[in-house]
Amino acid sequence: MHSSGKTPLIRLAKRDGMAGAGQWGIRIAAILLALVVGGLVILLSGNNPIQGYAIIVEGALGKTSGIRQTVKNFIPLLGTALTIAPCFKMRFWNIGAEGQILIGGIVTAGFMRAFGGDISTPLLLVIMAVVSLLAGAAWGMVPATFKAVWNTNETLFTLMMNYVAIQLTSYFVALWENPVGSNTVGVINQRTKDGWFPELFGQEYGLNVVLVLLLTVGMFLYLKYSKQGYEISVVGESQETARYAGMNVKKVVLRTMFLSGAVCGIGGMVQATGSDVTLTTAVAGGVGFTAIIVAWLAQLNPPVILLVTFLFSVLEKGSSVVQSSFGLSSDCADVLQGIILFFILGCELFIRYQFVFHGKGGTRA
Numbered sequence: 085m086h087s088s089g090k091t092p093l094i095r096l097a098k099r100d101g102m103a104g105a106g107q108w109g110i111r112i113a114a115i116l117l118a119l120v121v122g123g124l125v126i127l128l129s130g131n132n133p134i135q136g137y138a139i140i141v142e143g144a145l146g147k148t149s150g151i152r153q154t155v156k157n158f159i160p161l162l163g164t165a166l167t168i169a170p171c172f173k174m175r176f177w178n179i180g181a182e183g184q185i186l187i188g189g190i191v192t193a194g195f196m197r198a199f200g201g202d203i204s205t206p207l208l209l210v211i212m213a214v215v216s217l218l219a220g221a222a223w224g225m226v227p228a229t230f231k232a233v234w235n236t237n238e239t240l241f242t243l244m245m246n247y248v249a250i251q252l253t254s255y256f257v258a259l260w261e262n263p264v265g266s267n268t269v270g271v272i273n274q275r276t277k278d279g280w281f282p283e284l285f286g287q288e289y290g291l292n293v294v295l296v297l298l299l300t301v302g303m304f305l306y307l308k309y310s311k312q313g314y315e316i317s318v319v320g321e322s323q324e325t326a327r328y329a330g331m332n333v334k335k336v337v338l339r340t341m342f343l344s345g346a347v348c349g350i351g352g353m354v355q356a357t358g359s360d361v362t363l364t365t366a367v368a369g370g371v372g373f374t375a376i377i378v379a380w381l382a383q384l385n386p387p388v389i390l391l392v393t394f395l396f397s398v399l400e401k402g403s404s405v406v407q408s409s410f411g412l413s414s415d416c417a418d419v420l421q422g423i424i425l426f427f428i429l430g431c432e433l434f435i436r437y438q439f440v441f442h443g444k445g446g447t448r449a
Contacts, residue, residue, distance in 0.1 A: 096437045107435050114431030118424040125420060131410045143405025144398040150405065152288070158397040159292045160185070160355055160368070164375035165393055166296075166303045167347040169384045170340050172376075173307065174320040180227065180242030182372025183249030184345045186365070187223045188216035188352020190256050193272060193363035196356075197260060200278030208279045212353050220349015221342045223249070228341035232334040246372065253365045260363070269363045272356075281358035292358045297390075299347065304386040316340055381428060399424065 123133030144154045164181050171178035192212045199208055227241035262270040273279055284290030307313040319326045319336050326333050355367045378396055382388035403417040410416075 093442055095440050095442075097440045099436060099438050102435055110431050110434050111428070114427045115424075118427035121427065122420050122423045125416070125423060126406075126410075129410065129412060129416060136406050136410070139406050139409050140399065140402030142402075143409070144402040150401060154397045154401045155289050155293065156359060157369075157400050158393055159289060159296050159359070160351060160371045161375055161378060161396060162296045162390060162393040163299060163351045163354070164348065164368075164371045165378040165382070165389045166299055166386055167344045167351070168375055169303065169379050169386065169389065170307060170313075170316055171344050172379060173384050174316045174336065174340055176228070176231070176337055176341065177239040178224070178227075178242050178341065178344055179239055179376070180224065180245045180372070181344070181348050181375060182368045182370070183242075183246040184220045184223050184348035185352040185355065185368040185372065186246075186249040186253050188220045188349030189356040189363055189367040190253055190352070191216050191219040191349070192353040192356040193256070193260070193269065196272045196279040200273040201276055205278055205280065205282075209281070209357070212279065212357065213350060216349040216353035217346045218349070220352060221346035224341045224345020224348065225338065228338050232337050250365050253363065253367070257363055257365070271361050272363075274361075279357055280361060281354075289359065292354055295354065300386050300390050307384075307386065312336075312339065377425065377429065380432075 119137070123136070126133040126136040143150050145151055164185065168178050168181050192215075195208065195212050195215060199211070203211070223245065227236070227238050227245060230236040230241060231238045257269055258267065260269050261267055281291050284294060287293075307316065315326070315331050315336050318329060318331060319333055323333050326336070352367065355369075356363060360367060374396070378389060378392050382392045399421055403421050406412070406420070407417040
């Protein structure tokens with residue numbers, strides 16, 4: 085049957101596949117183009133682009149204060165990207181990591197306030213790890229259960245639960261405010277440091293770094309070599325194939341979201357007691373959304389997620405230094421980050437699709 089319309093001159097067609105070398109070639113070209121366009125933005129602001137990029141690197145890695153902030157940004161972003169990777173691999177769009185982190189932070193802050201001084205710090209840390217894990221897992225299981233039983237839209241469900249978690253956090257901040265009337269919880273157990281993470285290797289965030297690196301290794305082994313990781317991959321490829329192979333798809337969905345929520349809950353604990361040592365609605369710091377970009381750029385591969393997270397953290401810290409050094413507004417730093425992200429994300433279009441050109445006398449469907 086012939087249609088009356090003409091075939092478009094240009095159309096997008098899905099690629100059958102592209103060799104790894106070709107994919108990385110496109111990605112490298114996108115990064116170089118992003119740096120060129122970002123350099124033009126710096127140039128138009130009246131500054132030297134080469135100097136600007138040098139400041140980004142030096143500001144993030146050149147001084148102790150910069151390194152500390154880069155590491156502080158790196159830890160929650162890496163942990164969150166790793167926890168959503170299994171969900172995305174099985175095509176369950178968990179947009180609720182932000183809320184799961186906040187719930188873990190609420191529980192942690194509550195236990196620090198209630199039992200600090202009554203329980204030794206090592207035991208309190210273990211208890212907080214368990215309860216934050218269970219709280220995050222329970223929060224993640226709500227949308228997972230609705231998806232498994234009633235096939236609800238997990239994207240909207242998990243997204244809306246973020247806002248519920250934010251309101252719960254605001255409630256507990258008001259309930260525990262210290263001093264009264266400040267609308268902040270303040271630094272919890274500031275005098276005694278009960279429940280605080282100990283320094284490791286003489287570094288404030290040493291234990292935090294060790295934990296996320298262990299998580300990276302564990303997630304890599306889990307996804308690549310475990311039976312459960314294999315089931316996640318099969319469910320992501322085709323639920324029908326998974327059922328035909330005898331897999332319980334509902335069980336896989338519930339189990340994976342339990343794992344994701346549990347680790348996010350632990351992430352809330354790390355932020356509340358190992359980093360900020362307080363409770364605010366900014367405990368998660370927006371990493372639940374940035375982590376989605378990181379995970380996709382890394383193709384849900386834990387070792388690559390580690391690398392991409394590091395580069396993101398350098399860019400985030402370094403851009404703020406460029407802003408202050410050049411006397412730019414905060415919007416300029418955001419524009420620079422946005423340009424780089426736009427090109428890097430945009431290159432995925434050319435990896436997955438190709439442009440097909442037709443002559444004027446193109447065929448008809």
